[in-house]
């Protein structure tokens with residue numbers, strides 16, 4: 001299968017939305033070159049989005065940096081082909097103490113993510129693991145927890161809760177059903193979410209959460225649980 005070629009207009013549109021340093025740009029170029037090569041044998045992104053890798057995926061990931069400008073220690077649930085985790089790692093390479101933990105349960109994708117960290121020289125660790133079974137193995141002292149297209153919001157909040165500390169936050173990239181997902185999540189969790197419209201347009205949203213408490217069980221459920 002032919003390897004797709006970079007689209008320069010797509011890249012410059014993305015970099016206008018979410019500018020980065022020349023060094024980060026070079027790391028991102030190396031990452032996308034690798035992704036295009038591996039995409040020929042492993043499905044890392046929807047093939048229809050290959051012509052817009054920069055706007056659909058890179059800028060979508062980079063926009064998180066503006067919502068957590070001081071964050072250095074990141075953890076990304078279900079990184080897949082590397083969004084947002086590898087993109088954030090490419091950006092963190094320029095910062096002292098920058099590090100991204102990428103959690104992925106698919107072995108081929110985890111191998112790709114390790115190779116992406118290697119070729120870009122970006123600071124990160126790939127954990128080949130199922131999130132739900134391994135929360136106690138994840139690093140502590142995180143500044144920011146992320147996820148895109150991995151699980152329903154209420155589940156992501158449950159995964160993030162034990163990892164959150166004073167000053168940390170979660171940033172979850174969500175689609176047009178965000179309101180329904182938030183309504184569902186507040187049945188389980190007390191949260192004070194902020195919603196940010198995605199810079200990359202479409203119907204994307206970022207849910208920012210900095211405090212998570214378990215919702216008290218309604219009386220009927222408490223009785224049922226006894």
Ligand SMILES: C[S@@+](CC[C@H](N)C(=O)[O-])C[C@H]1O[C@@H](n2cnc3c(N)ncnc32)[C@H](O)[C@@H]1O
Nearest residue numbers: 078079080083104105106129130131148149150
């Ligand atoms: C739809 S893909 C999205 C990948 C990437 N975040 C993105 O937006 O391009 C979902 C990824 O999450 C991974 N995943 C889903 N549930 C997971 C879990 N419980 N533990 C670890 N990885 C999980 C899948 O293997 C898959 O690679």
